[in-house]
Amino acid sequence: MKRFVKIALLTATLGVSAAAVPAQADEAGDNAAVQSRQHMMAGLGGAMGTLGCYMKGECNLPKGVVHLLAEGIAYSASTGHDVFKPETPAATEKTEAKADIWANWDDFAGHFPKLEENALKLADVAGDKAAMGPIMAEMGKSCKGCHDDYRSK
Numbered sequence: 654m655k656r657f658v659k660i661a662l663l664t665a666t667l668g669v670s671a672a673a674v675p676a677q678a679d680e681a682g683d684n685a686a687v688q689s690r691q692h693m694m695a696g697l698g699g700a701m702g703t704l705g706c707y708m709k710g711e712c713n714l715p716k717g718v719v720h721l722l723a724e725g726i727a728y729s730a731s732t733g734h735d736v737f738k739p740e741t742p743a744a745t746e747k748t749e750a751k752a753d754i755w756a757n758w759d760d761f762a763g764h765f766p767k768l769e770e771n772a773l774k775l776a777d778v779a780g781d782k783a784a785m786g787p788i789m790a791e792m793g794k795s796c797k798g799c800h801d802d803y804r805s806k
């Protein structure tokens with residue numbers, strides 16, 4: 654009898670831990686995915702903020718830096734599809750990503766190529782503020798257009 658109880662307990666313990674492992678793995682994996690996309694976005698925010706400061710003449714940047722900031726945005730945008738692809742239902746990290754992203758995936762992911770294209774155009778005219786202005790405005794629309802639909806605040 655004693656022996657039976659021990660085995661039953663052991664089985665129960667193993668059962669619980671076997672069930673707990675995938676759940677924990679999902680949580681850690683989902684949290685990492687949330688952090689990846691947030692850091693990618695924070696990079697976009699930093700680059701756009703610095704370019705905005707440059708456009709207003711509030712800070713001076715060498716042309717090469719402006720060029721690289723624009724290329725950085727283009728590169729980040731090109732990773733958007735893969736960075737946002739994993740759904741993160743088990744995440745405990747705070748996230749502003751709406752579930753609609755994965756329900757309307759093509760519409761959501763479709764915002765990234767336009768942003769990439771414009772950022773590459775911006776890189777081409779780095780230093781020429783008159784040419785940069787309208788492209789920056791288009792890029793701002795990409796950010797806002799997506800955030801309005803898919804980011805909760």
Ligand code: HEC
Nearest residue numbers: 691694695697698701748749750761764795796799803804
């Ligand atoms: C295709 C949609 C999409 C586009 C385009 C987009 N964003 Fe985002 N952004 C999001 C989503 C969704 C989040 C919320 C992510 C989360 O919290 O998991 C976000 C979050 C952010 C954040 C907060 C990051 C953090 O630290 O939590 C910043 C800053 C940001 N975006 C800036 C930008 C800028 C600047 C652009 C344009 C250059 C841009 N985004 C373009 C979807 C987009």
